[in-house]
Amino acid sequence: MAQVRQLHRRVAIFEAEGGSDKTWNGHRKDTIPIVEAFKELGWTAEVIFFRDEWKEAITKYVIENCDAYIPRINTGNLPNGEAVFNQALREMCAAGVVGTPHPDTLMKYDSKLSLVDLNKTPLSPADTVAYFKWDDLVKNFPTSLTNGERVLKQNRGSTGEGIWRVQVGEGVQVVKGQALPLDTKIKCTEAVDNHVEHHTLESFFKLCERYYKVEENFIIDMRFLPRIKEGEVRIFLMGTKPLFVIHKKPADKQDAFSATLFSGATYKYESPEAWPELIKFFTSCLQHLTDNLGDVETILDWTCDFILDTDENGKDKYWISEVNVSCIGFTNQLDIGIQQEMARELVRKVLKKRFGINAIRD
Structure with missing residues (x-):
């Protein structure tokens, strides 16, 4: 008490x-x-x-x-x-x-599982799921991939390590909802440096086994958002007040989708006033964050990343792609x-x- x-x-x-x-x-x-x-x-x-x-x-x-x-x-x-x-x-x-x-709030926000916890809100696509066991990945991903390009994210990765854009290989026949066979050829691009690997589903699953050897690790499966080429947009906040925005644009080369500096992305620092629609949308969703992840009022410095999409009416829409609450640095903004x-x-x-x-x- x-x-x-x-x-x-x-x-x-x-x-x-x-x-x-x-x-x-x-x-x-x-x-x-x-x-x-x-x-x-x-x-x-x-x-x-x-x-x-x-x-x-x-x-x-x-x-x-x-x-x-x-x-x-x-x-x-x-x-x-x-x-x-x-x-x-x-x-x-x-x-x-x-x-x-509170540490439990920190862990809830910092975990990539937050993307799943928010999948019934306007912040995260409804088809965002988590695979806590390797067997779950093998069982469900061959069907998930029939819905279009996917992104797999390991929870414990950093700077894009273990984040893969997965595409069905050229010429492969896909029937939505019908699981692809394990010998299906796929193209995989890792966000850490945008390098491409060609696999079958079976060989890629073997590669993913290493992620499950890390304690408390799991993999998030979410849809690929093509407008990532326009950049990922990070809001830096103090409490619930946006202080500045970082527009992180991937390297201008084929297959690049990573927004990390290490991968060659460029960063542009802007005021929140330069992104009025995003700030308005984010502010309207604060209660969703509190309801699903913990009281947003208890957080001090943190960041939220967003990727652009287009809604059914052809208008811009934003999806949250990552939340960072743990030990946010701001050495370049002192x-x-x-x-x-x-x-x-x-x-x-x-x-x-x-x-x-x-x-x-x-």
């Missing part, structure tokens, strides 16, 4: 020791600017390096001394995984510390004051929860 707590004006920022995201001082490049932004508001932000063996001591310290926490640990950066860390965060939230967000936005938003969340105040004084 949450307790009545005094206001400490102190925030815990969790980081992992080491990792490629750190600079010479042992911190992420955006960490110290965040600390300074809280100082400008008269608050203290304390960086805490988490270790499993320190779990009890860290949990006790944060509960007794902090009003809120910000988790800034990338998945995979803790040597033994995130289970102990997440349990510590749960205990902090249960004691009244404001979690931004000059526009994102760290100040973060500090103000977190203080607002604390004051709203504690006193019902929905604003902070300048």
Whole structure:
């Protein structure tokens, strides 16, 4: 049960020791600017390096001394995984510390399963499904592919690894709803670098076995959206406020569909005002996110990616393609004051929860 707590004006920022995201001082490049932004508001932000063996001591310290926490640990950066860390965060939230967000909300949003959880809303196509076992993939995908080009995404991949665009080979006869045989020739393009591999369904399924050897991994099956060639559009948010938009356009070459920098995509930073229809649509769908993934009001900094499509009336439509809540970096945008936005938003969340105040004084 949450307790009545005094206001400490102190925030815990969790980081992992080491990792490629750190600079010479042992911190992420955006960490110290965040600390300074809280100082400008008269608050203290304390960086805490988490270790499993320190779990009890860290949990006790944060509960007794902090009003809120910000988790800034990338998945995979803790040597033994995130289970102990997440349990510590749960205990902090249960004691009244404001979690931004609660670990269960973070995992729900960050998982690619969110695309399936949203498939009964205007955000995700209804035919988006998950295969939790390799046998399910083998059983169902040969029929799914008869509906048109598909994209398979492993949950644990990053920078496009294990994300495949799958097309039926030239000359293959397809009957919608009738499963393709395992010797069907298919063309597979991996998003990590847009390279093409030619397989039969059987050989491709053997390739996919490796994804199921990773703990808690699974594969999402969703329709391919051809207008990805026009780019994937990312909204960067602080709370529910869009701060800027990144238009990520795939490399201009045949078969390219990946919107990662590594694959050759180009990024253009724009204001939310440049994308009024997308922002209007996204804002109208916030309740869908809360209803299906968890309270959107508890999230601090996060991103939502969208791909254009065309509806039955020939008008633009947007589908969500990914949500990122875990440890969003903004080292290249420090000059526009994102760290100040973060500090103000977190203080607002604390004051709203504690006193019902929905604003902070300048």
